[in-house]
Amino acid sequence: MNKLNLSKQKTKQARKLAGAITRPVQAYIDTHTTISVERTVLRVLGANGMNKEGVPVPNLAVNCLEGKLAKGAARYWVNALLHYDGNLQKLNRAVAKGKDISALEMVSDVKLNKVVRPLLGTFNKQITANVKTRNMMLRRYRKKDDSPLLYLIVATGNIYEDVKQAEAAAHQGADIVAVIRTTAQSLLDYVPCGATIHGFGGTYATQENFRIMREALDKVAHKEKRYIRLVNYASGLCMPEIAAMGALERLDMMLNDSMYGVLFRDINMYRTFVDQHFSRMLTAFADITINTGEDNYLTTADAYQNAHTVLASQFINEGFAGNAGLAPRLMGLGHAFEIDPSLKNSVLYEIAQAQMVREIFPEAPIKYMPPTKFMTGDIFRGYVLNSMFNLVSGMTSQSIHLLGMLTEGILNPFMQDRYLAVKNAQYIMNATADLGREIQFAKHGIIAKRADEVLNKTLTFLERVNKLGLFKSISKGLFADVKRSPKGGKGYAGVLRKDSDYWNPVEDFLQKKLKLK
Amino acid sequence: MQIRPYGDTLDDGAVQLSFTLPMSNSEKSREAAKRFVLKHGFKRCEITSAEALADNFTMFVVYAWTKLGIDSSEVKDVVSAAPEIMNFDEVNLFIKEHVKRPIVIVGACTGSDAHTVGIDAIMNMKGYNHHFGLERYPMVRAYNLGAQVENQHLIEYAIKVKADAILVSQIVNQKDMHLENMKEFISFVKDKKVRKQFLLIAGGPHLNHKMAKEAGFDAGFGRGSYAEHVATFVARKLAGKSK
Numbered sequence: 001m002n003k004l005n006l007s008k009q010k011t012k013q014a015r016k017l018a019g020a021i022t023r024p025v026q027a028y029i030d031t032h033t034t035i036s037v038e039r040t041v042l043r044v045l046g047a048n049g050m051n052k053e054g055v056p057v058p059n060l061a062v063n064c065l066e067g068k069l070a071k072g073a074a075r076y077w078v079n080a081l082l083h084y085d086g087n088l089q090k091l092n093r094a095v096a097k098g099k100d101i102s103a104l105e106m107v108s109d110v111k112l113n114k115v116v117r118p119l120l121g122t123f124n125k126q127i128t129a130n131v132k133t134r135n136m137m138l139r140r141y142r143k144k145d146d147s148p149l150l151y152l153i154v155a156t157g158n159i160y161e162d163v164k165q166a167e168a169a170a171h172q173g174a175d176i177v178a179v180i181r182t183t184a185q186s187l188l189d190y191v192p193c194g195a196t197i198h199g200f201g202g203t204y205a206t207q208e209n210f211r212i213m214r215e216a217l218d219k220v221a222h223k224e225k226r227y228i229r230l231v232n233y234a235s236g237l238c239m240p241e242i243a244a245m246g247a248l249e250r251l252d253m254m255l256n257d258s259m260y261g262v263l264f265r266d267i268n269m270y271r272t273f274v275d276q277h278f279s280r281m282l283t284a285f286a287d288i289t290i291n292t293g294e295d296n297y298l299t300t301a302d303a304y305q306n307a308h309t310v311l312a313s314q315f316i317n318e319g320f321a322g323n324a325g326l327a328p329r330l331m332g333l334g335h336a337f338e339i340d341p342s343l344k345n346s347v348l349y350e351i352a353q354a355q356m357v358r359e360i361f362p363e364a365p366i367k368y369m370p371p372t373k374f375m376t377g378d379i380f381r382g383y384v385l386n387s388m389f390n391l392v393s394g395m396t397s398q399s400i401h402l403l404g405m406l407t408e409g410i411l412n413p414f415m416q417d418r419y420l421a422v423k424n425a426q427y428i429m430n431a432t433a434d435l436g437r438e439i440q441f442a443k444h445g446i447i448a449k450r451a452d453e454v455l456n457k458t459l460t461f462l463e464r465v466n467k468l469g470l471f472k473s474i475s476k477g478l479f480a481d482v483k484r485s486p487k488g489g490k491g492y493a494g495v496l497r498k499d500s501d502y503w504n505p506v507e508d509f510l511q512k513k514l515k516l517k
Numbered sequence: 518m519q520i521r522p523y524g525d526t527l528d529d530g531a532v533q534l535s536f537t538l539p540m541s542n543s544e545k546s547r548e549a550a551k552r553f554v555l556k557h558g559f560k561r562c563e564i565t566s567a568e569a570l571a572d573n574f575t576m577f578v579v580y581a582w583t584k585l586g587i588d589s590s591e592v593k594d595v596v597s598a599a600p601e602i603m604n605f606d607e608v609n610l611f612i613k614e615h616v617k618r619p620i621v622i623v624g625a626c627t628g629s630d631a632h633t634v635g636i637d638a639i640m641n642m643k644g645y646n647h648h649f650g651l652e653r654y655p656m657v658r659a660y661n662l663g664a665q666v667e668n669q670h671l672i673e674y675a676i677k678v679k680a681d682a683i684l685v686s687q688i689v690n691q692k693d694m695h696l697e698n699m700k701e702f703i704s705f706v707k708d709k710k711v712r713k714q715f716l717l718i719a720g721g722p723h724l725n726h727k728m729a730k731e732a733g734f735d736a737g738f739g740r741g742s743y744a745e746h747v748a749t750f751v752a753r754k755l756a757g758k759s760k
């Protein structure tokens with residue numbers, strides 16, 4: 001597909017620059033670990049449960065390894081397992097009761113390697129089975145056409161209430177259901193346990209909540225004859241842990257961005273870069289599609305002026321994702337329909353951006369977000385904006401289509417708002433099903449020119465970022481007009497340089513599976 | 518004089534409604550929807566659409582006609598914080614002539630609310646919708662502290678820079694948390710015994726002047742307000758004070 005006549009030379013150059021930008025960051029990532037990565041390793045190796053105060057076992061285990069964590073938590077966990085006759089249940093219970101696993105006598109590395117093998121085998125089996133089940137269900141309930149997947153959000157705070165809303169959403173025609181997380185979960189340095197019924201603006205991401213929703217959606221899938229994809233957030237301070245939980249409970253997509261936490265949640269940049277890499281290896285192995293968060297840039301910065309920062313960030317996200325072994329078909333790069341609607345030809349600029357992103361990342365399941373910032377209290381006008389968004393999305397073959405809510409500017413959507421959103425999208429995408437194939441753009445017209453202009457600006461921008469380095473660029477506010485200092489933000493204390501005898505069998509396993517070494 | 522909603526003729530009292538009932542889509546639920554509407558005092562109504570949202574939920578679109586009216590002359594207690602708005606140049610000139618010094622304004626989106634765009638629209642240099650923000654006003658010293666700022670911190674900052682006015686932005690209104698937070702703000706101001714030192718101004722999409730006054734602020738601004746509204750209000754008040 002090359003309707004915009006974009007220069008191959010320029011996109012090649014942009015990828016080259018993104019590679020140069022991510023390389024030094026990747027070198028940092030490779031030599032560092034974080035407390036959340038270590039907790040993830042323990043989860044994969046069977047750490048589970050919590051103590052009486054609700055502190056999860058992975059946190060308890062990692063907390064007692066102060067000063068030793070740079071050697072890898074796995075070393076102490078697997079060693080402790082030997083002291084409990086290889087019985088994970090016993091070990092989990094002991095840690096929950098306060099057992100200090102750092103104080104046990106250490107066995108040889110050879111022994112550790114032997115003991116860890118069956119643990120990795122179990123993980124391998126679980127995830128492989130999940131991938132198989134998903135593919136089987138997808139084949140069985142294959143979608144008839146290639147129009148974008150319709151994505152709806154539920155956010156009641158109560159997982160059982162979420163289930164009801166999700167069932168209704170699926171019934172209405174959603175292909176994807178996302179459970180929004182409760183406010184500020186991204187800033188918790190642990191993942192709560194169990195089913196939860198209280199949340200604010202969303203529901204806690206817990207492994208049990210994941211399981212409950214997965215089970216419900218599988219039931220709905222059989223009823224509606226459509227596989228319903230489940231989405232949550234592998235983001236915030238527990239990014240990789242949530243990725244592991246999602247892999248285990250067969251989530252299908254994860255919001256996961258290499259810079260979102262830094263820019264919008266003030267999480268430390270070193271922490272985020274290391275965490276996103278490990279979480280992406282897990283999602284790659286579990287065949288989970290990531291959704292990146294470039295759309296957010298446009299809530300604080302002007303969408304017309306800053307379109308190039310979105311494209312630049314997509315190249316950077318692509319670079320990091322590739323480093324973690326994600327195939328392009330799993331890279332749900334994000335963008336949004338957020339240009340000021342009062343601007344003359346605003347829809348033409350939206351078409352230019354959407355078509356350009358489609359052409360530059362042909363295999364990526366592009367995630368397209370609806371208008372939000374310019375949605376007001378006038379729901380009638382809002383419905384029209386959403387219609388234009390639906391039209392652009394269908395005609396430019398976007399892949400993951402977040403449905404716009406007519407009440408976006410007012411409150412959490414009513415159940416009927418979701419229904420109206422689905423009907424709107426279905427009508428437009430059906431009525432214009434082949435429009436994209438019919439359309440040609442004028443060679444020197446507004447749309448082609450705009451796409452070229454954005455690509456040019458992206459190149460200049462990437463060159464600037466490359467010159468400054470990514471860390472410095474973020475601290476100067478080049479992305480989303482937000483400034484963050486390298487050592488500022490939350491979670492920096494949880495970043496460690498790996499010792500020379502650092503041991504992370506899960507990382508080794510993933511790297512081997514993903515052919516990263 | 519009584520007035521009524523205007524559909525297509527004077528006094529027809531026509532209203533459009535939409536809502537969802539937790540019932541399956543059937544004759545019975547349509548009748549239930551109709552009775553539900555009539556219970557609100559409408560004389561007549563017509564269910565023009567009933568759509569099943571799920572097995573047990575139906576959405577209705579209803580047209581209804583009422584005889585109830587409102588006497589517009591009874592609506593008296595409506596006030597706006599800045600009834601006659603001065604534009605950018607007028608405000609600056611007004612401050613120069615009547616206050617005779619630059620005015621100091623600090624602002625933030627306080628509490629757990631993380632939305633910065635509203636307060637930025639009022640305060641930042643570039644402003645919003647082609648209306649410059651307070652930072653651009655030559656006769657205003659503006660300090661924007663951002664979002665998720667603690668009420669205490671904002672007040673202490675205002676004391677430090679000897680502010681004339683404090684702006685509090687509140688965007689999220691779920692579970693009335695904006696009102697709770699505004700109450701907390703006022704009680705801190707009172708604890709510190711600095712209530713009289715500042716003009717207190719609240720703003721956000723779910724606020725208006727009346728609500729803000731009720732919460733103990735001096736003024737409130739809702740959707741579609743700009744820096745010149747705030748500047749006009751503060752300038753007039755300060756000019757009044759100095760007289």
Ligand code: B12
Pocket residue numbers: 180181182183184200201202264296299300372373374375376407408409410411412413624629630631632633634635636638639645684685686687688689690691718719720721722723738739740741742743747
């Ligand atoms: C952008 C956005 C975000 C961005 C914010 C980025 C940022 N740095 O600000 C992000 C993605 C981070 C975000 C997060 C969340 N958001 Co939000 N967000 C929005 C969105 C789309 C636009 C808001 C906006 O920027 N409007 C443009 C500005 C200019 O308008 P404004 O804020 O109303 O300000 C104007 C007036 O109100 C007034 N004003 C405002 N403040 C002040 C102050 C003074 C002193 C004065 C005089 C005037 C004034 O003047 C301004 C200019 O006219 C709205 C939906 C919408 N269209 O409104 C949802 C919305 C506000 N968000 C919402 C929610 C629920 C959330 C989350 C809780 C979601 C979650 N579960 O995590 C989190 C909040 C986390 C938290 N702790 O607060 C809800 C709020 C629902 C409600 N009624 O309470 C909304 C309405 C979306 C929805 N329909 O559900 N959000």
